[in-house]
Amino acid sequence: MKAQIRPLLLSLALVLPISTAWAFDEAGFNTAFAHLQKAREGDSKSVDVAVDAFSKLSAQEPGNPLLRAYQGSVEALQGREALLPWNKMKYTENGLATVDKALQQLAPEHEQQLARGVPILLETRLVAASTFLSLPSMFNRGPVGHQQLQALIANPVLLKAPDGFRQAVVELAVKTAQAEKLPAERINQLQLLTSANAAQRESAQAQLKDLWK
Numbered sequence: 001m002k003a004q005i006r007p008l009l010l011s012l013a014l015v016l017p018i019s020t021a022w023a024f025d026e027a028g029f030n031t032a033f034a035h036l037q038k039a040r041e042g043d044s045k046s047v048d049v050a051v052d053a054f055s056k057l058s059a060q061e062p063g064n065p066l067l068r069a070y071q072g073s074v075e076a077l078q079g080r081e082a083l084l085p086w087n088k089m090k091y092t093e094n095g096l097a098t099v100d101k102a103l104q105q106l107a108p109e110h111e112q113q114l115a116r117g118v119p120i121l122l123e124t125r126l127v128a129a130s131t132f133l134s135l136p137s138m139f140n141r142g143p144v145g146h147q148q149l150q151a152l153i154a155n156p157v158l159l160k161a162p163d164g165f166r167q168a169v170v171e172l173a174v175k176t177a178q179a180e181k182l183p184a185e186r187i188n189q190l191q192l193l194t195s196a197n198a199a200q201r202e203s204a205q206a207q208l209k210d211l212w213k
Contacts, residue, residue, distance in 0.1 A: 032070070036050040036070065038050075047074065047078055047080075051071070051074050051075055054074055055071055057071075065106050066102070066120045066127070068098060069103075069124045071098055072100075072131070073130075075091065075095030076096060076099070078092075095131070099131055102124055103148070106124060119157055121155075122155065128144075128145070129146075129148035149169075150210075150211060150213060153173060153193070153205065159201045173190045173211075174187055174191065177190060193205065
């Protein structure tokens with residue numbers, strides 16, 4: 001069975017500054033992210049380049065779960081490009097294991113440490129959720145993807161995150177809700193998470209507390 005890794009929903013442009021909370025190689029990260037975007041859009045030549053770039057960044061800063069999550073995300077894309085079925089499985093599972101390690105690294109302090117103006121904990125969860133939810137059901141990662149997406153939606157820090165990041169979370173949540181034929185009312189509540197009105201965002205979040213539990 002062909003393992004189709006659909007494009008991830010992290011369409012955040014690199015318009016936010018890298019936070020000095022982490023010793024990011026900013027130029028290296030921007031280059032790696034650009035290759036990742038091309039890989040998601042179907043450029044097969046960019047997949048291995050992005051894997052190599054994020055692997056090096058993660059090795060330079062092994063304590064940063066976000067870099068490891070991006071590494072695993074693009075490693076999973078290698079499964080899309082592999083010709084042999086067993087290699088498709090091997091590469092995809094290898095990428096998923098790397099994302100799992102990133103999630104295991106998450107700690108409370110990652111809500112305070114920023115990258116591109118976004119708490120590292122939140123963006124790591126978004127990378128994981130979008131990776132897991134993009135996979136065919138044969139990989140059995142849907143439930144974990146829902147858990148990560150639910151944790152994002154319920155986290156009060158999300159309501160204060162940059163608009164672009166909240167929009168990326170909502171895009172993934174709405175697409176998932178639509179695919180699962182959730183009621184229109186719930187989809188409308190999800191969309192309110194991007195409202196300019198802080199009270200509306202907070203009210204919507206309270207009503208979405210158990211959306212995928």
